[in-house]
Amino acid sequence: MSCTDLLVVGAGIMGASVALHAARGGLRTVLVDRGPICREASGVNAGTLTLHMTRAALIPYAMEGWRLWTTTRDWLGGEIDVVATPGLCLAFTDEEAALLEARSAARRAEGAPIELVSPTEARRIEPGLSERVVLAAHCSMDGHAGAYLTGRAYRCALLEADAALCEGVTVAGIERSGSRFIALCNDGTRIEAERLVLAGGVWLEPMLAWLGVRLPIKVLVNQLAVTERCPPVMRTVVTIANGLLSLKQFANGTVLVGGGWQGRGDRERGGVELIPENIVGNLRLACWAVPQLRRTRLVRGWLGLEAETADAMPIIGPIPGIENAYLIGSVHSGYASGPYMGQLLADLILGREPERPLFPPDRLLGAVAEEALC
Amino acid sequence: MAERSFDLAVIGAGPAGMAAATSAAEAGLRTLVIDEAPRPGGQVYRAPPAEFLPQGTDADRRIGDELRTALAESGAELALDHRLWWIGEGFELAAVGPGGPHRFSARALLVATGTTERILPFPGWTTPGVIGLAAATILLKADGVVPGERVVVAGAGPLLPLVAAKAVAAGASVAAIVDLARPSDWASAVIRGRSRPDLLARGAGWLRRLAMARVPWWSARAVVNVSTTAEGLSIDTLAVNADGEPQPGTRRKIGADALCIGHGLVPSTEVTRLLGAAHVFRPEVGGWVADVDELGRTNVPHLYVAGDAAGVEGAAAAPLAGRLAALAAVHDLGRLDATHLARRSDPFVARRRGVARFGKAMAGLARLRSGLLDAATPDTIICRCEDVTRAEIDGAIDTGARDVNQLKAWTRCGMGPCQGRMCGEAVGELVGAQVGGRAQAGLWTGRAPLRPVPLEDLVGGYDYADIPIPQAAPL
Numbered sequence: 001m002s003c004t005d006l007l008v009v010g011a012g013i014m015g016a017s018v019a020l021h022a023a024r025g026g027l028r029t030v031l032v033d034r035g036p037i038c039r040e041a042s043g044v045n046a047g048t049l050t051l052h053m054t055r056a057a058l059i060p061y062a063m064e065g066w067r068l069w070t071t072t073r074d075w076l077g078g079e080i081d082v083v084a085t086p087g088l089c090l091a092f093t094d095e096e097a098a099l100l101e102a103r104s105a106a107r108r109a110e111g112a113p114i115e116l117v118s119p120t121e122a123r124r125i126e127p128g129l130s131e132r133v134v135l136a137a138h139c140s141m142d143g144h145a146g147a148y149l150t151g152r153a154y155r156c157a158l159l160e161a162d163a164a165l166c167e168g169v170t171v172a173g174i175e176r177s178g179s180r181f182i183a184l185c186n187d188g189t190r191i192e193a194e195r196l197v198l199a200g201g202v203w204l205e206p207m208l209a210w211l212g213v214r215l216p217i218k219v220l221v222n223q224l225a226v227t228e229r230c231p232p233v234m235r236t237v238v239t240i241a242n243g244l245l246s247l248k249q250f251a252n253g254t255v256l257v258g259g260g261w262q263g264r265g266d267r268e269r270g271g272v273e274l275i276p277e278n279i280v281g282n283l284r285l286a287c288w289a290v291p292q293l294r295r296t297r298l299v300r301g302w303l304g305l306e307a308e309t310a311d312a313m314p315i316i317g318p319i320p321g322i323e324n325a326y327l328i329g330s331v332h333s334g335y336a337s338g339p340y341m342g343q344l345l346a347d348l349i350l351g352r353e354p355e356r357p358l359f360p361p362d363r364l365l366g367a368v369a370e371e372a373l374c
Numbered sequence: 375m376a377e378r379s380f381d382l383a384v385i386g387a388g389p390a391g392m393a394a395a396t397s398a399a400e401a402g403l404r405t406l407v408i409d410e411a412p413r414p415g416g417q418v419y420r421a422p423p424a425e426f427l428p429q430g431t432d433a434d435r436r437i438g439d440e441l442r443t444a445l446a447e448s449g450a451e452l453a454l455d456h457r458l459w460w461i462g463e464g465f466e467l468a469a470v471g472p473g474g475p476h477r478f479s480a481r482a483l484l485v486a487t488g489t490t491e492r493i494l495p496f497p498g499w500t501t502p503g504v505i506g507l508a509a510a511t512i513l514l515k516a517d518g519v520v521p522g523e524r525v526v527v528a529g530a531g532p533l534l535p536l537v538a539a540k541a542v543a544a545g546a547s548v549a550a551i552v553d554l555a556r557p558s559d560w561a562s563a564v565i566r567g568r569s570r571p572d573l574l575a576r577g578a579g580w581l582r583r584l585a586m587a588r589v590p591w592w593s594a595r596a597v598v599n600v601s602t603t604a605e606g607l608s609i610d611t612l613a614v615n616a617d618g619e620p621q622p623g624t625r626r627k628i629g630a631d632a633l634c635i636g637h638g639l640v641p642s643t644e645v646t647r648l649l650g651a652a653h654v655f656r657p658e659v660g661g662w663v664a665d666v667d668e669l670g671r672t673n674v675p676h677l678y679v680a681g682d683a684a685g686v687e688g689a690a691a692a693p694l695a696g697r698l699a700a701l702a703a704v705h706d707l708g709r710l711d712a713t714h715l716a717r718r719s720d721p722f723v724a725r726r727r728g729v730a731r732f733g734k735a736m737a738g739l740a741r742l743r744s745g746l747l748d749a750a751t752p753d754t755i756i757c758r759c760e761d762v763t764r765a766e767i768d769g770a771i772d773t774g775a776r777d778v779n780q781l782k783a784w785t786r787c788g789m790g791p792c793q794g795r796m797c798g799e800a801v802g803e804l805v806g807a808q809v810g811g812r813a814q815a816g817l818w819t820g821r822a823p824l825r826p827v828p829l830e831d832l833v834g835g836y837d838y839a840d841i842p843i844p845q846a847a848p849l
Contacts (some may be wrong), residue, residue, distance in 0.1 A: 036775075036776065036777070036780045037774075039779070039780065039783070043783055053847065055848060055849060056849055092838055093838070099846065103849055106849060132838070148783035148784070148786075149783070149784060151780070151783070151784070152770070152773055152774075152775075152783075152784045155773065155774050156773055167774075167776070168776075226789075227829070228790065228791045228826060229759075229760075229790070241846075242843065242845075242846035242847065243846055243847030244843050244844055244846070244847065252760065252786070254789075260844075260847060261844065262844070264462075264463075272463065273460075273462050273463060273822070274460060274822050276460050276462075276468040276477075277842070279460075279822075279832070280475075280832050280833060281841050281842050281843070283829055283832055283833050284833045284836055284840070284841045285841055285843065287829060287833050288838060288841070293829055294829050294830045294833065295828075295829070295830065296828075296829055297791065297826040297827060297828050297829065298459075298823055298826060298827050298828075298829055298832060299789070299790065299791055299793065299823070299826050300789065300793065300821050300822075300823070301821060301822050301823065302821055312848045332848070
C-alpha cells in the first residue's frame with residue numbers, strides 16, 4: 001500500500017477546498033466521502049453569500065469568501081451560477097430596527113460595506129418589498145450561488161489537480177502506524193497517509209472520537225423551501241434583522257426561502273422531516289417581506305445539517321496532541337466562506353503562513369477536559 | 375389548527391382506496407380518505423361532472439358508482455378536494471382544502487395513489503397538441519372533450535384502443551394508432567388475460583368500433599419526431615424492435631392536429647419514498663415500487679400500499695388489494711386476530727391473483743422499452759419544467775453523476791413543479807445505462823410538499839405577531 005501525503009475525510013465545501021489547494025500545492029491528496037461529493041450541507045444549503053447573516057468576527061473571512069465565489073472562473077472553473085447582487089436586511093418593528101442598527105454597526109466595524117437606508121430607499125432598490133419595512137440595511141457585497149452545483153465544479157477541479165476522489169467510501173476508523181494515519185474503510189480498503197484532515201461537518205464529532213478527541217458539536221437541522229419558476233418578484237438578497245430569513249430569486253425564476261428555521265433530524269438519521277409549522281412560519285415571513293410571493297407555489301422543501309460548536313465559532317487548525325492531524329468545520333455561514341477557510345488550512349498544511357488567523361479547537365477541548373475532571 | 379385523529383388514513387380515492395376505506399370503516403376503524411378530486415373515483419372510475427350524471431351507463435360508471443355508494447355507506451370520513459402536502463413520522467398529515475389548511479393524524483396509513491403516466495421523450499414531445507394518453511382518457515371520459523379533430527393515438531397498452539375508440543365515438547377522426555407492441559404481443563396478452571372474459575369483450579367492442587371507422591393500426595412502430603406545420607402536427611414514425619429501438623430506413627409520416635401518446639404507467643411512490651420505506655425495482659409491474667408483502671405491508675410499521683401504486687395490476691384487482699391491505703391494518707391495530715385475518719383474506723388473495731393476471735398482461739404490453747430513448751437527440755428536452763436537454767444530462771453523467779439525485783442537483787432535472795414525475799423514467803434509464811441498471815441509479819429522494827401548493831393557501835391571512843419567529847441567530 002502506497003502512502004499518500006494527505007488524506008481528507010469529508011468531501012463537503014471545507015474538505016474539498018482543503019484538498020484542492022493542497023493538491024495544487026503539490027501534495028498527493030486523497031479526498032474520501034461516504035456519499036457523493038458536496039451532497040450534504042454543502043450541496044443543499046441556500047447558497048446565500050450575504051454578510052447580513054455572518055457573525056461579526058467572521059466578516060473579513062466571509063468577504064474573502066465572497067471574492068472567491070464571485071470569481072470562480074479564475075480559480076475553480078465550472079459554473080455554479082454565482083450572481084453578485086446587493087443585499088437588503090429588513091426590520092419590521094421598532095425592536096427589530098434597534099437590532100438592525102446594532103448588528104449592522106458591528107459588522108461595519110469589521111469591514112462589511114453595510115449602510116442603513118430608509119424604507120423608501122430600500123423599495124427603490126428592491127421594488128418588490130412590502131410597505132411594512134421600517135428600516136433596512138444595504139450591503140453592496142451580497143449574492144447567491146447554486147449550491148447544488150458545487151460538487152460538480154469541485155469534482156472537475158480536483159481531478160484536474162490530480163487529487164484522488166473516493167466517493168461512496170465510508171471511513172470506519174483511523175489507525176496509527178508510527179506517525180502515519182491509516183483510514184479503515186468499510187469496503188475493506190486502507191488508505192495510509194502522512195497527514196490527516198477531518199472535515200465531516202456535523203459528523204466531525206464522531207470522527208474526532210476515532211483519535212480519542214472529545215469535542216461536542218451541535219446539529220442544526222435547517223429547513224429550506226423553493227417555489228416554482230415565476231416572473232421576477234425580486235432582484236436582491238433579502239434577509240431580516242434577527243437572521244431568520246434569507247430570500248432570493250434565481251435566474252431561472254425559482255425563489256429560495258431559508259433562514260435556519262428548524263426541521264426534525266439528527267446526526268444518525270440525517271434530515272428526517274420538515275416541521276410544517278416552521279415551513280409555514282418561514283413562508284409567512286417571506287411573504288411579509290415580498291408580498292408577491294403569495295401568488296406562487298411551493299415546490300420542494302428539504303433539510304440540511306449545520307454544525308455548531310459551543311461558542312458558535314469555527315474550529316480550524318491542528319488537532320492538539322496529534323501531529324499532522326487537522327480539523328475544519330462548524331463555520332457559521334460556512335458555505336459562503338468555505339473556499340477561503342479551506343485555502344487557509346491548506347496554506348498551514350503546506351507550510352505557508354495563512355493570511356488570517358485560524359480557529360484552533362484548543363479553547364473548546366480545554367473546557368471539555370475540565371468538565372471531565374469534575 | 376385543530377388536528378383530527380383517525381385509526382386509518384387512506385390516501386387516494388380510486389378503486390383501491392375506496393375499497394380499503396370501506397372495509398376498514400366496516401371493521402370499526404375510524405377511517406379517513408383523502409383525495410385531490412371533488413368526488414371519489416380515481417382515474418379509471420373518475421366521476422363525471424354533476425351535469426353529466428343522468429346520461430351514460432357504461433361498465434366503468436356502474437363499477438365506480440358501486441364503489442362510491444359502498445364508501446358513502448361505510449361511515450368512512452371523506453376529505454375531498456384536499457391537497458395533502460406533508461406527512462410526518464407517526465402519520466401526521468397536513469393538507470390544504472376548502473376553508474384552508476387542515477391537520478389530521480392516523481395510527482396507520484394506507485397509500486392508494488395509483489400511477490403516473492410514462493412518456494419517454496422524443497424530439498417535439500413538448501409541442502402544443504401533444505398530450506398524454508391518460509390525460510386524453512380524462513378529457514374524453516370525464517369532460518367529454520375530444521383532443522382534436524384528426525388524432526393520432528400512439529404508445530403502448532390498452533389505453534391505445536380505449537382512447538382511439540372513445541375519440542371515434544366522440545366524433546373525431548383517428549388518423550392512426552401507432553403501437554410499440556406487435557400483434558404477437560397482443561395475442562399473448564389476450565391469452566394471459568383470459569381470466570377476464572368481460573374485459574376482453576369490452577376490448578373487442580373497442581376494436582369493432584375502430585375497424586368500422588377503418589382506423590389504421592401500425593404495429594411495432596414508435597413516434598420519433600413531432601413538428602408543427604401550417605396544417606397542424608407532422609408526426610414521424612419508425613419501426614421498432616422488441617426493445618423499442620427505432621430502426622433506420624423505416625420512416626412513415628402522418629399528419630394530425632393532436633397526438634395522444636403514452637408509454638405505460640409507473641406506480642406513484644411519492645408517499646412511501648417520503649416516509650423512507652424500502653423500494654425495489656420491478657419493471658414487470660411498472661418500475662420502482664415499495665417492497666410490500668402479499669397484504670400490502672411495507673417495512674415501515676403500519677404503512678401499507680394497495681392497488682397500482684404497489685405495482686400495476688389493473689383496476690379490477692385494485693379493490694381486492696385495497697380490502698387486503700385494510701384487513702392487514704385492522705389486524706395490525708389489534709382489531710382482528712391472526713386466524714380471522716387469514717380466514718378473511720385468503721379468498722381475496724386467490725381472487726386477486728386471478729384478476730391481476732389480466733392487469734399484469736396489459737401492463738406487460740406497455741412495459742418500459744429502453745431502446746425508445748434512442749429517439750431522444752442531444753437537444754431533446756428531457757425535463758420540461760426546467761428545460762433540461764438530453765445533452766445536459768449526458769454531460770452531467772460524463773462528469774461523474776452516478777445516481778439520479780446527484781444528477782438532479784447537477785442539472786436541475788426533476789426540480790420543477792412535476793417534481794420528477796415526468797422526467798424520472800428517462801433520467802433513471804439514462805443514468806442506469808451508465809452505472810449498471812436502474813437499481814444502481816436509484817430513485818428520487820422523497821420530498822414534501824407531495825404536490826406543489828400555492829403559498830397563499832399555506833400562509834393564509836396573518837399579522838406579523840402571528841409568525842412564531844425563533845430566537846435571533848448569534849451575532
